[in-house]
Amino acid sequence: MTSDSRQVKYVLQESELPREWYNVIPDLPSPPPPPLHPGTREPVGPEALAPLFPMALIMQEVSVDRHIAIPEPVLDVYRLWRPTPLYRARRLEKDLGTPAKIYYKYEGVSPAGSHKPNTAVPQAYYNAEEGIRKLTTETGAGQWGTALSFACALFGLDLEVWMVRSSYGQKPYRKALMETYGAKVHASPSPLTAAGRAVLEAHPDSSGSLGIAISEAVEVAATHDDTRYSLGSVLNHVLMHQTVIGEEAIKQLAQAGDTPDVIVGCTGGGSNFGGLVFPFLREKLAGRMNPVIRAVEPAACPSFTKGRYAYDFGDTAGLTPLLKMHTLGHDFIPDPIHAGGLRYHGMSPLLSHIYELGLIEAVAKPQSECFAAGLRFARTEGIVPAPEPTHAVAACIEEALRCKETGEEKVILTALCGHGLLDLQAYSEYMAGRIEDLELSEAAIAEAMAGLPAGV
Numbered sequence: 001m002t003s004d005s006r007q008v009k010y011v012l013q014e015s016e017l018p019r020e021w022y023n024v025i026p027d028l029p030s031p032p033p034p035p036l037h038p039g040t041r042e043p044v045g046p047e048a049l050a051p052l053f054p055m056a057l058i059m060q061e062v063s064v065d066r067h068i069a070i071p072e073p074v075l076d077v078y079r080l081w082r083p084t085p086l087y088r089a090r091r092l093e094k095d096l097g098t099p100a101k102i103y104y105k106y107e108g109v110s111p112a113g114s115h116k117p118n119t120a121v122p123q124a125y126y127n128a129e130e131g132i133r134k135l136t137t138e139t140g141a142g143q144w145g146t147a148l149s150f151a152c153a154l155f156g157l158d159l160e161v162w163m164v165r166s167s168y169g170q171k172p173y174r175k176a177l178m179e180t181y182g183a184k185v186h187a188s189p190s191p192l193t194a195a196g197r198a199v200l201e202a203h204p205d206s207s208g209s210l211g212i213a214i215s216e217a218v219e220v221a222a223t224h225d226d227t228r229y230s231l232g233s234v235l236n237h238v239l240m241h242q243t244v245i246g247e248e249a250i251k252q253l254a255q256a257g258d259t260p261d262v263i264v265g266c267t268g269g270g271s272n273f274g275g276l277v278f279p280f281l282r283e284k285l286a287g288r289m290n291p292v293i294r295a296v297e298p299a300a301c302p303s304f305t306k307g308r309y310a311y312d313f314g315d316t317a318g319l320t321p322l323l324k325m326h327t328l329g330h331d332f333i334p335d336p337i338h339a340g341g342l343r344y345h346g347m348s349p350l351l352s353h354i355y356e357l358g359l360i361e362a363v364a365k366p367q368s369e370c371f372a373a374g375l376r377f378a379r380t381e382g383i384v385p386a387p388e389p390t391h392a393v394a395a396c397i398e399e400a401l402r403c404k405e406t407g408e409e410k411v412i413l414t415a416l417c418g419h420g421l422l423d424l425q426a427y428s429e430y431m432a433g434r435i436e437d438l439e440l441s442e443a444a445i446a447e448a449m450a451g452l453p454a455g456v
């Protein structure tokens with residue numbers, strides 16, 4: 001089946017919804033290094049994670065099975081918005097005057113407006129199955145908090161969310177949306193936890209960070225029997241849940257009669273990127289296609305391109321196991337850029353390992369270039385991207401303009417992982433000329449790196 005010359009949208013039937021998540025680990029040349037206990041520096045066993053996560057998710061986290069069946073109640077919720085459409089960005093291509101073909105997989109059609117419900121729904125489901133009453137979590141821009149609020153409402157769980165203070169001020173409608181779904185939302189750092197109080201004592205006007213908000217949410221979960229913690233990115237099981245994106249995209253590109261030459265995606269903790277690219281990486285490792293796979297991160301929080309590959313804590317207070325990942329140090333507080341979802345000090349350990357293996361590449365982009373790309377996309381394709389995927393859009397445009405110079409007809413694929421309709425304040429500020437590109441100094445990076453745990 002090939003597309004006609006005007007086709008812009010590739011849809012799948014409900015019967016083509018993936019029934020399994022894909023675990024890339026068994027297909028890699030070597031497995032990623034294990035998480036370590038911060039005291040003993042020995043690999044942590046599944047039981048050590050039991051105060052934080054339900055057993056089903058812990059077993060997925062350490063699984064070496066290539067496929068894991070998606071439970072029927074999760075598929076029932078996925079059907080509200082999945083399969084999601086794949087679009088060919090013909091108007092953007094024309095505007096750029098490029099011979100390249102640009103495709104984007106649009107995840108903004110979910111109730112929360114992003115890819116995050118792909119993992120929020122199974123996480124809420126498995127917790128409810130194991131009799132948990134309440135979840136805690138962090139959120140940056142509010143996308144993850146919204147997704148988990150939605151999922152908890154559907155499975156009858158209470159939810160408490162610590163929202164990074166800079167975003168809490170920037171994105172008031174995200175808070176309202178979480179509350180609409182029934183969640184309780186706190187600005188982080190908060191006086192409600194020991195971790196939050198310690199930060200507030202040292203820095204009373206702290207703008208917060210995902211690392212601090214994670215410490216607060218983990219602390220509350222670890223000290224309550226009926227409560228567990230939920231993470232929206234970074235971990236293996238989260239990236240695995242997101243592979244429905246890539247599995248669908250493979251079928252849709254086949255409908256279009258194309259295979260990708262370049263796949264780009266924005267990376268905060270790596271979940272939308274991993275979800276899009278892992279199924280394609282499987283095809284690449286099997287020799288069936290050979291795309292260049294490129295992660296795009298903000299210049300203000302460049303964990304891949306400027307971070308160190310080292311064992312570090314996932315949170316600021318040091319409550320989590322040590323994870324081997326590209327990190328800027330768990331004390332790092334990035335500038336309050338508008339792409340709040342990309343302000344995490346670390347990168348998924350699985351993606352960090354894949355980067356070390358040389359299977360993917362990474363670039364960093366300043367936010368003004370990203371907002372310019374976001375406007376261009378909105379004015380040609382009609383969809384306003386969230387500030388996070390404007391990083392991916394900027395990289396698509398850069399690649400397409402390179403193709404214009406060389407005359408190459410490359411096929412470029414990206415995930416437009418969320419819409420920006422609750423981020424219009426950021427667009428207003430960009431259009432009013434109030435967006436700054438803050439260069440992250442070597443001194444700031446060195447200072448944050450000084451806090452890395454020694455001896456691992």
Ligand SMILES: *Cc1c(COP(=O)(O)O)cnc(C)c1O
Pocket residue numbers: 114115116143144232233234266267268269270271272273341342386388389417418419
């Ligand atoms: C959370 C979020 C991100 C960043 O998280 P990843 O795990 O790297 O995907 C990017 N885009 C959107 C729309 C988000 O909600």
